[in-house]
Amino acid sequence: MLHAVIMAGGSGTRFWPESRRLMPKQLLQLAGDSTMIQSTAARLGGTIPADRQWVLTNEVLVDAIGKQLPGVPGPQILGEPFKRDTAPCIGLAAVSIAHGDPDAILLVLPSDHVIADAAAFGRAIQAGEKLIQQDPTRIVTFGIKPTYPAESFGYIQRGDVIAGSDVDAFDVQRFREKPDRQTATEYLAGGDFYWNSGIFLWRADTILSAMKKNVPEMHARIETIGAAIGRDDFDAVLRKEFEAINGKSIDYAVMEGYPNVAVVEAPFDWDDVGSWQAIARLHPSDEHGNTVVGNHVAIDTTGCIIRTRPDHTVTTIDVDGLIIVQTEDATLVAPKHAEERVREIVKRLEADSRQELL
């Protein structure tokens, strides 16, 4: 059976002050009336119903996510007791799901992306599932056709076309880390590079075998956790083994060395909603290029991104290209080009122990 593994452990510090430790990006309404994770679950619904959706997250977020996703069975929202990057998280999901469905195929995806066309997304998943049914050891990735020389994404270089797929699919020639501007421009011109969407499809036993080969110690601890499923000491075992794991990303632990990877060309619009400028991509702007979510009174204001609470009004005079985000206890003002530096504010608040703002 096909299961979804929604990765919801991120902190989304670039969305501070909206995003907080206990209310990170994936739990926020950043595009539309649903939160990011609610949209993710709803988009999957037609392909993978809620009873086969699993969420992996920081243990402090389990309750909040349960409230946002009432359709997902409670035991399928798994809290990681320690932050150990994506490989242990995916391993935990794999043993948990394989425990009840040894032939499970897992769609692993972030909880905080926007994909406009759920039907196209569903077709791409089904095409990927077919590629795995053809070759159970295959790992399927989903590649986004680049539209500009992005430096903020990893890239996938495609190789030979895979015959008989319902959508465009290729063998993966190589994964590439986030490039510099020059390299990104070459990738864009080359035409055989995709942005790595961070969405993967594999059989649970395939990813566990790959982990056993590449990161055996991590795999052993994951198997120890898997063996404790249903036992009274499960929480204690999870805590002990997870803490001892040497965290690694799934890309580094498995993907980059795996010999049998396919890339499906995504037939859908995709946005990784990485920072505040995504708000401008995801909402209409006024005739002066301002994107407003909330209340704004403007005099000579152009190209700004304004977000306020419903009971607050931001007013601006003679400014251009600012991001202004107003929340109950904190307001951010920064030019768009400094949006990545929002993380520096969060680091400063951490250094100053401003827990109330984190």
Added chain:
Amino acid sequence: MLHAVIMAGGSGTRFWPESRRLMPKQLLQLAGDSTMIQSTAARLGGTIPADRQWVLTNEVLVDAIGKQLPGVPGPQILGEPFKRDTAPCIGLAAVSIAHGDPDAILLVLPSDHVIADAAAFGRAIQAGEKLIQQDPTRIVTFGIKPTYPAESFGYIQRGDVIAGSDVDAFDVQRFREKPDRQTATEYLAGGDFYWNSGIFLWRADTILSAMKKNVPEMHARIETIGAAIGRDDFDAVLRKEFEAINGKSIDYAVMEGYPNVAVVEAPFDWDDVGSWQAIARLHPSDEHGNTVVGNHVAIDTTGCIIRTRPDHTVTTIDVDGLIIVQTEDATLVAPKHAEERVREIVKRLEADSRQELL
């Protein structure tokens, strides 16, 4: 006896969003722990005690001012039922005070200026009082030595020195309206010009006589109001007559044509607290030239003026020269050079009937 007439009818729209219709600038803490009007009353205290302090204001502000100035007798806080500029307001004060003290000398002063040295201020008032005792028909103004070619103040051109004054005092040669940059530069270079502080000293009967001569219809209505003092129909008479007055400023109605005006050179620092940049003059700035009243977390931020509520933090990255004022329901973001345009925001809010923000 010497009485103070504190003019507190202004709206202070340049201090929006802090300043509101029911909580204008003079009722705000803009410099220090007291409100502007509390500081004004306290500064006067050593020279003119609270029981001889009178406040003229918009009738909707009478209660709020009474709470802020518990030492001032309630009947001495006079509410104007209509906005009719400064001349009727000063006339109303004059008839009200002269009713109980026909020889009253009135110090008329704004409620929203900052004067650092109360003792020097007191000495200047006493010197002015002496000039009036020498010549009861004299009107005394207080001139501030200009430190830059300000375009936002009226000017007083001095003439001959007045002998025998305790402080530098001169006959006034001429009042000048707000000049353009070029003219202001000439005034500054000329050396015989003062900024008009808007502080005046005169006998109540002197100003009433001058009004009778220059604006007889206004004077007649003011006398009608004065004749009703103590009668049951006072409020009705005040309302009827005040509404019928053709409003004029005291400068236009009396001062500019009056033949016997002296100017005392103010031996005190003075700030008219006209707009948000005054906050930078009145508070210390950090090593990056930022003036912060409230909570601010800054990354690469220079030359900003930040004001927040105690329970809110404004954060900025890579910005220079911005005014950011955060209040419960509205936030202003504008470059310093646009501070005069804050009024445009208020006008826009009025046009849009955003009563809740006015």
